[in-house]
Amino acid sequence: MKENSLLNRRTFVATLAAGATVMTTPALAASLAAQRKLHGLFPIAFTPEGPDGKVDFDDLAAQVAFLSRGRVQGVAWPQIASGWTELSEKDRIQGAEVMVQAGDGNMSVVIGVQSRSGDFAEIERYARHAEKIGANGVICIPPEGVDHAGLLTLYQRLGKVTSLPIMVQAVGDFPVDLLLEMYETIPTVRYVKDEAGVPIERVGEITRRTNGELKCFSGMGVYNMISEMEAGFSGHCPFTSLADLYTAAYDHFHIGDKRAAFETFGYIRAADTMFSQSNVNVLIARGIFKPTTTAKFAPDVAQALGTINAPMWASSPDDIKRVLDTYLRPHLRV
Numbered sequence: 001m002k003e004n005s006l007l008n009r010r011t012f013v014a015t016l017a018a019g020a021t022v023m024t025t026p027a028l029a030a031s032l033a034a035q036r037k038l039h040g041l042f043p044i045a046f047t048p049e050g051p052d053g054k055v056d057f058d059d060l061a062a063q064v065a066f067l068s069r070g071r072v073q074g075v076a077w078p079q080i081a082s083g084w085t086e087l088s089e090k091d092r093i094q095g096a097e098v099m100v101q102a103g104d105g106n107m108s109v110v111i112g113v114q115s116r117s118g119d120f121a122e123i124e125r126y127a128r129h130a131e132k133i134g135a136n137g138v139i140c141i142p143p144e145g146v147d148h149a150g151l152l153t154l155y156q157r158l159g160k161v162t163s164l165p166i167m168v169q170a171v172g173d174f175p176v177d178l179l180l181e182m183y184e185t186i187p188t189v190r191y192v193k194d195e196a197g198v199p200i201e202r203v204g205e206i207t208r209r210t211n212g213e214l215k216c217f218s219g220m221g222v223y224n225m226i227s228e229m230e231a232g233f234s235g236h237c238p239f240t241s242l243a244d245l246y247t248a249a250y251d252h253f254h255i256g257d258k259r260a261a262f263e264t265f266g267y268i269r270a271a272d273t274m275f276s277q278s279n280v281n282v283l284i285a286r287g288i289f290k291p292t293t294t295a296k297f298a299p300d301v302a303q304a305l306g307t308i309n310a311p312m313w314a315s316s317p318d319d320i321k322r323v324l325d326t327y328l329r330p331h332l333r334v
Helices: 009-017 027-035 056-069 089-103 121-132 148-161 176-184 199-209 224-230 242-256 257-271 281-285 299-309 319-329
Strands: 075-079 107-114 137-140 167-172 189-195 216-217
Touching: 056 075, 056 089, 056 242, 075 089, 089 107, 089 121, 107 121, 107 257, 121 137, 121 148, 137 148, 148 167, 148 176, 167 176, 176 189, 176 199, 189 199, 199 224, 224 242, 224 257, 242 257, 242 319, 257 319, 281 319
Parallel strands: 075 107, 107 137, 137 167, 167 189, 189 216
Antiparallel strands: none
């Protein structure tokens, strides 16, 4: 009887999605989620879109399952690379549930809770929902046009509506002193995805001034991962396309085999000369997304990526698969 009363994580998520009322499990799941330390690879998941223009939640789940098979430590969604500004609130709520369920407790899931308009009521809804479904943390892109005092207040309010760890997204004018004030006044601010200024020049100061308690994650495509690990970053947020290869490099480095990490990361940088990791066709070529799937990007992001990525040697799924099979297949975990 006792065994039947204990819901495992998968049962909990499925029950929650079905609309059943569970009195004790959500609190337990939230508590366990908040206790998990975040480190390693936290790629920013694509938002897959079908030919009908709607979010393909089956492909979203397949993407998370792919990361889990690749022993990737975590995933974050929705962020800039996820086209978050193009998503409805309904899509974001359903997508968060799909992400956590697909992670199945094997990897950490961090949910983006930002609002296009900076509406805190909307931010609060996302944050409370993320905690309810058993996410492991939240990340919040700061709204535009808000000064330092306003940003501090926003994150302080966020810290009061959820017990989940908060990953601050530092972009634009986001000085180290502001991060330190957040760290000192918000007990759950213990992570930062730093893309402000020159992050590799800031990580040492952030680490020193917080005694290593405020953990820095890198972004900006993670093109300098070996240098970032040398500098003291705790985690990295690339695209999902080659996340299993990034994770292998991370794992090598952190068990002390730096030469193997360097060599493994070299495969990624060589691949970057042949195809773009931001091209959703990489996941089609890897058998994760359907052949008809596209990725949802904001128009300005899509335009920027088109400029940065063109021309590439391999762009179609078939061409990318040929490159993967010829050069990377022995090194991929999935």
